[in-house]
Amino acid sequence: MSGNPRTLAPQLQTVEIEPYYQPVRDEVALFESAHRRRLPVLLKGPTGCGKTRFVEYMAWRLKRPLVTVACHDDLTTADLVGRYLIVGNETVWVDGPLAAAVRAGAICYLDEIVEARKDTTVVIHPLADNRRMLAIDKRGELLAAPDDFMLVISYNPGYQSVLKEIKPSTRQRFVALEFDYPEAAVEAGIVATEGGVDAETARRLVKLAELTRNLKGAGLDEGASTRLLVHAAQLIADGVEPAAACTAAIARALSDDPEMTGTLDDLVRAVF
Amino acid sequence: MTARRLFSNELEERLDELLFASTSHRSAKGIADGLEKLTREQQERVLHWVGVAAQSYAEVGYLVASLAPRALARLDAAGFEAWVLAGLDAYDRQGGQAAMALLRDLDGFCAARAHAPAAARFADIEVRLARFIQGLSGRALALSAGAFPHTDTETVFLPAQLASLPTQDENRRLYKATAALLWAQTRYGTFGTAAVGIEAALARWPDRERALRWFAALEAVRLEAVLGAELPGLAAEIAALRGPWPEGLRAAAERLGRPDAAVSQTLTFLAECMAGEAEAPMLPHAGAIDLEAALRVRAARQERETDIVRKALSTLKGFGGRQGAGESSPAVNLEGGKLEFSLDGEALALPPEAQAAAQSLLQDLGELPPECLVPAGPGAWQPTEREGGGEDALTSHREPHRRYDEWDYRRRAYRRDWCHLFEVDLPPGDPDYVVKVSLRNTAAIRQIRRRFEMLRGEDRLLGRQPEGEEIDVDALVEAAGDRAAGAEPEARLYSRRIRCERSLAAMFMVDMSGSTKGWVNDAERESLVMLCEALETLGDAYAIYGFSGWTRTRCDIYPVKRFDEAYDAAVRGRIAAVEAKDYTRMGVAIRHLTQLLEAQPARHRLLVTLSDGRPDDFGDEYRGHYGVEDTRRALQEAHERGVRSYCVTIDRHGADYLPRLYGPARYTVLDDAKKLPLKVADIYRRLTT
DSSP, X not given: OOSSXXXXXXXXXXXXXXXXXXXXXXXXXXXXXXXXXXXXXXXXXXXXXXXXXXXXXXXXXXTOBEEEEEOOTTXXXXXXXXXXXXXXTEEEEEEOHHHHHHHHTOEEEEETGGGSOHHHHGGGTGGGSTTOEEXXXXXXXXXXXXXXXXXXXXXXXXXXXXXXXXXHHHHTTSEEEEOOOOOHHHHHHHHHHHHTOOHHHHHHHHHHHHXXXXXXXXXXXXXXXXXXXXXXHHHHHTTOOHHHHHIIIIIHHHOOOHHHHHHHHHHHHHHO | OOOOOOOHHHHHHHXXXXXXXXXXXXXXXXXXXXXXXXXXXXXXXXXXXXXXXXXXXXXXXXXXXXXXXXXXXXXXXXXXXXXXXXXXXXXXXHOHHHHHHHHHOXXXXXXXXXXXXXXXXXXXXHHHHHHHHHHHOSSOOEEEEOSSOEEOSSEEEEOSEEOSSSSHHHHHHXXXXXXXXXXXHHHTTTTOOSSOOHHHHHTTOXXXXXXXXXXXXXXXXXXXXXXXXXOHHHHHHHHHHHOSOOGGGHHHHHHHOSTTOOHHHHHHHHHHHHHSSOOOOOOSSOOOOOHHHHHHHHHHHHHHHHHHHHHHHHHHHHHTTOOSTTOOOOEEEOGGXXXXXXXXXXXXXXXXXXXXXXXXXXXXXXXXXXXXXXXXSSSSOOHHHHTTOOGGGGXXXXXXXXXXXXXXXXXXXXXXXXXXXXXXXXXXXXXXXXXXXXXXXXXXXXXXXXXXXXXXXXXXXEEEESSXXXXXXXXXXXXXXXXXXXXXXXXXXXXXXXXXXXXXXEEEXXXXXXXXTTHHHHHHHHHHHHHHHHXXXXXXXXXXXXXXXXXXXXXXXXXXXXXXXXXXXXXXXXXXXXXXXSOBOHHHHHHHHHHHHHTSOOSEEEEEEEESSSOBOSSSSSTTHXXXXXXXXXXXXXXXXXXXXXXXEOOTTHHHHHHHHHOTTSXXXXXXXXXXXXXXHHHHXXXXX
């Protein structure tokens, strides 16, 4: 039995090509400042408003590798930190994504943090305050995060479940950046660039989104997100007839209720 | 639950109960005999609708009961419902005689139903249309059936039925086009702005009716073009429905059919039309213009909204202690259609209600009336707010069970022991009510049970357990790895299937204010039946309390089901007894129920309010801002104590104030009370998974 088992650290990729991101307010400067000051960041905002894209863009800008973990309710501490595996006749330690990110001084992005089990969330606490430490109990190792390491988490405050809330002890460790759908003109620019449609089509798509967002709380939980608009735009750019593209990518994606989809169809037809 | 047919004597007893107020002292015996042959499902349906009809007018209920066997022989369930509703519609609009005539003319009804597949009915598309209009606009517009299509700027009135086009689909589109044009009237300045007075312009012509008809037609031309800029699809649909412009409007289409045309141009053109002899051409989709109603409603709204904005601004300014003479008025910035206020270069954030009011004023007037930027006088206390008091005259001499503080936003402090709370027992109601509701909704309840069973049966495979039915391979591999690496191996190597412990206590707070009388109360009670079914299946701890009251000295809470009570006959009786009482002083009810909820040993505590409107109480004080602020405070207190709150409301203006009370994601507005029973279990499911 060797005293020091082999360690497998996953290779982390840096973001090579600049991801398209349209800054809306001062979020880029804030994020850079937080990175310089080694502060963790919490991104909150509705689904599909650009949180994940923003992190990719920042990783590229700061030239750091990016590790993204989509949280779910079975995510254990070992899934984040790492575990021993047996390979042949030998034990090998495999770093989890969080430990790998800490070692490499990467940006670790925990998407939809509220979905993770409460006991899992706690492992990020020492990383998210001035200690900047990750405890790997199994190895008796206390990993100090290099200056470049940055923890980013996101959540959607629009969730209604009482069981899925972010605990104050977690959220109060983070610099919080609030995201929302951008202003109409900016959003139209994003849709045109990302979706590959002309300015007029993009403007109409954004108009449609505005109409659906008026229905939030009155039959819809959320209005159409920028992501849905981009999907519709991509279908249109691919030759799908605009109304059909909107029906498929937006109206049907928002609701199953027949009356509601009827209304959404009406709105699609009103714009196209 | 037996589903056998009811015998004549049982039917007679229940009919007597429903129809006791009938003036025709005929016995229900004959009717009961007639109903005996129906299936139990049909019997329950008839009894339900007899009850509904009798609430409006006992004679109509009597007639429904006596004609029901004949009606059911010719109509299916939906047809039967439509027949009764048509009768009640006629009663609401034209009175008892018309209702009886319509119900008796069963042949006529069946023929109309069979031969009018092309007609579109307002009732069928109201919800879809209302949402469509809400989607188009920021400001809420109500929809209502009316004699002719027009709008008073707050409600869009549409005819109960449209049959002028050959197919039902076209008639439905006609509804949509008409509603959209009426919406556009309120949105794009048909009723004038601060700069353009329509009334003065129209007063020039002695034949006012003719002028209004021309005005409506010309506006239809202008608004279609204006709509086309933002909503080209809608404009194209309207254009397809109306066909080519009639001869008399060709010139108008050329001059006014531009996306930037303003109402002043319509007025200029109107003068030319009125100079000629011609009548205004009839357009199928253009509503009429009821200028008096529109201006009256708008003036009242402007006054109300000016007041709201002014008060909000002066409260904000008061914070800085800068209130007083020589103060500069806030500046208004209108860039990009967004309304922003600033004072001395500092941005002012208005409460959402005031922001909405300002936006609405802007939509009506094209500017903010200068008076709303003038401070509302020293302090926000308005003498009028204290009027209509006399509340102390109503002081009860009973000793309350508890007293609660109430938040006074003007003092920014609590009024100590201000509300007197009484827990009042509900008298047992109809013991069979729950059974009847269940029978009528068998399918829905079966569905609820199935869904919630799935939720409860959401067994989870828990890994890494000290014991269990299976080996957890991941854990085993890890332990072997640990041992090989010299670390102490983990002993928890099994997986076990367990039922997930939900540990959740839910409190349902039911609005029993006077405004819930009728449909809303029915819907609330049916919802409670559905909820009980769902929660019994699920096994969550739950309680139901009704609340109502009359001033701060009589805040009543009616226990329907306490946490420690089973869903038994007594609880069922109390569900039946939930009825519309007085007012809605919400804050105190929330505080009391929070206390009860806090005592529950659960990890998650949830307070769900079923309501039909904003907080309100007798006298002016609790209505409006005060009540909203107190309720908001009470909800914050609850939040601090770990109670999460959610609101389901049937108030279509709910979106104006609910975000301030519950937060942006913690409420649902239903547009139709009838949907409440079917939706509420779903909402609960979404909240707790």
